[in-house]
Amino acid sequence: MTVKACFVSEMRATDKAASEIGGIPSIVLMENAAVACVDELKKDFPDLNKKRAAIFCGRGNNGGDGFAIARRLSNMGTEVSVYLVCGNEFKGDAKINFDIISRMNINTDVISDTENLSYIIRANDIIIDAIYGTGIHGTLNGISRDVIEEINANSSYTMSVDVPSGINSDSGEICGICVKADKTVTFAAYKVGMLMFPAADFIGKTVVADISIPNYIIEGQNININVTDDEFVRENLPVRAKNTHKGDYGKLLVIAGSEGMTGAAYLSSQSAIEAGSGLVTLALPASLNAAMEAKTTEVMTLPLSGADGHISSYACETVLNCLAGADAVLIGPGMGRSSDAAKVVKAVLNASSVPVIADADAINVIAKDKDMLSGCTCPVIFTPHAGEMSRLTGFDVDYIENNRLMVSKEFAEEYGVTLILKGHHTIVTGQDGEQYISITGNPGLATGGSGDVLAGIVASMAARGVGETKAAAMAVHIHGTAGDIARDRYGEESVTASKVMGCIGDAMRQILQVEKSK
16 A cells, blocks of 8 residues: 555544544554554664663653653663653543553653753653644744753754654644654654655654554545655556567657757656666757767657757657657657747647656746647646746745645646656646655755656656556656665765666666666
8 A cells, every 4th residue: 555644634534533443442553653663763772771761741642652652661671761841631542651651660750941951861862752743833932842952952862753843744834943853753654744844854764653553444534645665666667578579668759959958858868768668769859860869879869850959840740740659758858948849849739649748848838828738638747846837837936835735736636737846755746636745865866957867757657558647656756766876876966867867777676676686
């Protein structure tokens, strides 16, 4: 099952259904949450029984998780202290677990001031943040703010329970201050706010823990936001049969390039080959053909009528004749924004019966005339960054960045397209509102040509006959994984688009779990 990302209301409904429909008492879920956190601590501290841990607890269920963790750590021999940040009055499952540790030899103190707190935090090997869960909003003040400041300033290792205290779990906003975790153990599903910025900078390494909520309960909540992972790609990438030929793996037409922008044409078409396309034809201005013939080996080229180093509108007939043999079309990388380019884009949209991936300059010309989409009956995948999305929607970049999920969903549904809104934690949205968030990738991908590489992978997946939304989500995950491999190999500052392209094969092997030959 695809890993989900849910809003607070959806998580509450899931917990409620687990108890009322699944028959799992809520205190069992709390216990399983504690087990998951302790298991993660064991991974980070093999000698956990020799460590000192301070657990900061609020008065809600997040604090209850903390009390259950304290009991389990104490039973293992870890020296544990519990600090109550919001008083000592509890109810429900939290009270049950507090009453249990009250009968144990566990030091428990109410934090009334922060006079000695920096010393306490520095004296412990592990700080566990169980202050606030997913329900917090507004601005934190008073003692809880002071405690979080001291944790951030003095802790050598911090684990947050479910979410770091201080993030808005729906929007990703920071409630004035937030615990900066080294690891966050979240339960059953990601919380949407964890994947948005600025909150995503505070969660550290994140583990989604199974707390025994049955899959049918989660699926029954109709949660429409998913987080891609390797298993998602493995499940959806068509398997290569033994008795096959190159035509079985996608015939892709790439329409790209202009004088000074041959790199975009090369990167996008070659990346499609690297991602597994069987046949790729690059259609580009005839004046650039000789240079591209010399640069490419596996990619075929198709010289088109040109004007001033750009594709001419006179090339439309040639392009349309090529559509009949294509399984997908990628148009736009390095193409330019001339009136001729706009005519070619419009002709392709009107004539194509296969998926069209509109990238870069194709997006820009469509943004000036969205009526182009009215005569289009083929599936369309858009690949904008925030600036291009601003031109498509009229919203300013800040508004888009602060409302990425909503803006993506509204646009995809209104125009009946698949949308890839690029950025850290790229969002893919289908015309039915289903969304996928990628957590692969790194700042090294912020380099010229990176988007061309992604466009080529998207087109490759689409040409393989995978549904447009899943093809786009798979491609984003593969691209981000290749970027992470490039970062590890060359260093984040030295990641280039060519290096990312060169790591696509390694990414595919890693994702598909193919053993590297010795």
